[in-house]
Structure formats: structure tokens, C-alpha cells
Amino acid sequence: MTVRVICDFDGTISERDMIVSIMRHFAPEASEPIIQAVRASERSVKDGVEAMFALIPSNQYGAVAAYAQAATAVRRGFPQFIHTCEQLGWKVAIVSGGFDFFVEPVIHNLSTASVDIYCNRIDASGSHLRVRWSKPCDEACDGGCGLCKPRVIREIAQPGDRVIAIGDGVTDVKAAKMADFVFARSDLLRLARELGLPHLPFETFDDITAAILDKGSELYAHLS
Structure with missing residues (x-):
């Protein structure tokens, strides 16, 4: 066995939760309703996470990665x-x-x-x-x-x-x-x-x- x-x-x-931390740092106002909807099972995890990351411009990816590693x-x-x-x-x-x-x-x-x-x-x-x-x-x-x-x-x-x-x-x-x-x-x-x-x-x-x-x-x- x-x-x-x-x-x-x-x-x-x-x-x-690092995804939540990232969103509250980089897109706080726009992401919060999505975070709460996922937590309440009113929105799927897949849909919610995709929608949250789509709020962040790609030119901020390096800053997102650095923040996440430092904040974990x-x-x-x-x-x-x-x-x-x-x-x-x-x-x-x-x-x-x-x-x-x-x-x-x-x-x-x-x-x-x-x-x-x-x-x-x-x-x-x-x-x-x-x-x-x-x-x-x-x-x-x-x-x-x-x-x-x-x-x-x-x-x-x-x-x-x-x-x-x-x-x-x-x-x-x-x-x-x-x-x-x-x-x-x-x-x-x-x-x-x-x-x-x-x-x-x-x-x-x-x-x-x-x-x-x-x-x-x-x-x-x-x-x-």
C-alpha cells in the first residue's frame, strides 16, 4: 500500500493565499468582487482566477513575480x-x-x-x-x-x-x-x-x- x-x-x-495577495496589491478594487464571488462559490475558480490575472498588464509580470516570492x-x-x-x-x-x-x-x-x-x-x-x-x-x-x-x-x-x-x-x-x-x-x-x-x-x-x-x-x- x-x-x-x-x-x-x-x-x-x-x-x-498568494493569488489573493497579488490581486490586492496589483488590482485591489477590481479584483475584490471576484475574490469574494469565488470564495462564496458563486463563480468557478477557473473563471475567477482567469478574470483576476487579466486585470494586470503583462509589463507588470516581473513585478508580480518578485512581489510573490518576497511575500510568501x-x-x-x-x-x-x-x-x-x-x-x-x-x-x-x-x-x-x-x-x-x-x-x-x-x-x-x-x-x-x-x-x-x-x-x-x-x-x-x-x-x-x-x-x-x-x-x-x-x-x-x-x-x-x-x-x-x-x-x-x-x-x-x-x-x-x-x-x-x-x-x-x-x-x-x-x-x-x-x-x-x-x-x-x-x-x-x-x-x-x-x-x-x-x-x-x-x-x-x-x-x-x-x-x-x-x-x-x-x-x-x-x-x-
């Missing part, structure tokens, strides 16, 4: 969490609706462990920024994801594998529904409770590592 950990980035590994604060305990998973032989995939210009540098700077990264990129060839989704929804998904976390799970998980999802927001709900167990905070924690998903709350990765190392943890009842 292989344990696969599907971990979100924005608001999970990073303390703040990592949640406590993440490197030790990755080390613990590696020691156990668990396979970790960072599956993010965020972008390569801030996700990849952070992960590579924090860990030398073998971690798969799925994220998106920005096309700055036109007048305004355009999103290029690395894993758009497949036919098994009901659409609107942007980067489709259920698709990634379907592609990498083999029959008999156990899946742990870690996340914080509405973009993580579909992955959480497919997982055997969920570590959740913020909006995902509320939704996991409402949906009755097997879960534990977390605030830092120290909380998750403690649960992983505790063989009596509720986690292991769902991995057997």
Missing part, C-alpha cells in the same frame, strides 16, 4: 513534515492552483526531498496576463477547477493506494472528497465538518507531523 499526500500551497504551505511566508513545520513523509516512504505531491513563479522556488528552497509539483504558469505575451492551466478538468470532473486536483489524483493514485489531502479552501473540496483522510483549516475545515469527511484540523505542519507520528491517531483508522 502506498500513501499519497496531496498538499495544497496557497493558504496551506504559504500562510497567505511558509507555515511552520513544513520542512520537517516533508522529512517525516520521506522517512515513512509516503509520496508527496504539491498540487496547487497557484503558479510556478512562486510555488517552485519556495518548495525547492525548503526541501531536497523528492516532491512532485503540479501548478500553473502565466503567459505574458499579450497585453494582459493570461493563465495557462497545467491540468485542466478531465471528463470525469464536473468542471470549473482551473488546475483539477481530482484529475491529478486519478492520474497518480493506483488501486489500493491511500490518499491524504491537506488544504484550506474551497479549491480543495473536490480533492478532499476523494481522499481517505483530510487535514483541514479555514474554509476547508468548515466544509469537511459539514460534509462529514474524516479529518483533523491543523494550524501548522507541526500539528500534521504529530498526528502522523502518533500511531493511535484517528488518521490511521482510515489508512488501514
Whole structure:
């Protein structure tokens, strides 16, 4: 049996949602209604993120990338969490609706462990920024994801594998529904409770590592 950990980035590994932070810095007034509509599930993630980045002229891409890298604060305990998973032989995939210009540098700077990264990129060839989704929804998904976390799970998980999802927001709900167990905070924690998903709350990765190392943890009842 292989344990696969599907971990979100924005608001999970990073303390703040970096897409929201970027928008509130570069297009605060125009982006705020879109942010709220996505959070309320009134607008799909795909549609909302595309609309937000389209607000920013392409000549600001360098400034956006520099801001995102400088502003990313990592949640406590993440490197030790990755080390613990590696020691156990668990396979970790960072599956993010965020972008390569801030996700990849952070992960590579924090860990030398073998971690798969799925994220998106920005096309700055036109007048305004355009999103290029690395894993758009497949036919098994009901659409609107942007980067489709259920698709990634379907592609990498083999029959008999156990899946742990870690996340914080509405973009993580579909992955959480497919997982055997969920570590959740913020909006995902509320939704996991409402949906009755097997879960534990977390605030830092120290909380998750403690649960992983505790063989009596509720986690292991769902991995057997």
C-alpha cells in the first residue's frame, strides 16, 4: 500500500493565499468582487482566477513575480513534515492552483526531498496576463477547477493506494472528497465538518507531523 499526500500551497504551505495577495496589491478594487464571488462559490475558480490575472498588464509580470516570492511566508513545520513523509516512504505531491513563479522556488528552497509539483504558469505575451492551466478538468470532473486536483489524483493514485489531502479552501473540496483522510483549516475545515469527511484540523505542519507520528491517531483508522 502506498500513501499519497496531496498538499495544497496557497493558504496551506504559504500562510497567505498568494493569488489573493497579488490581486490586492496589483488590482485591489477590481479584483475584490471576484475574490469574494469565488470564495462564496458563486463563480468557478477557473473563471475567477482567469478574470483576476487579466486585470494586470503583462509589463507588470516581473513585478508580480518578485512581489510573490518576497511575500510568501511558509507555515511552520513544513520542512520537517516533508522529512517525516520521506522517512515513512509516503509520496508527496504539491498540487496547487497557484503558479510556478512562486510555488517552485519556495518548495525547492525548503526541501531536497523528492516532491512532485503540479501548478500553473502565466503567459505574458499579450497585453494582459493570461493563465495557462497545467491540468485542466478531465471528463470525469464536473468542471470549473482551473488546475483539477481530482484529475491529478486519478492520474497518480493506483488501486489500493491511500490518499491524504491537506488544504484550506474551497479549491480543495473536490480533492478532499476523494481522499481517505483530510487535514483541514479555514474554509476547508468548515466544509469537511459539514460534509462529514474524516479529518483533523491543523494550524501548522507541526500539528500534521504529530498526528502522523502518533500511531493511535484517528488518521490511521482510515489508512488501514
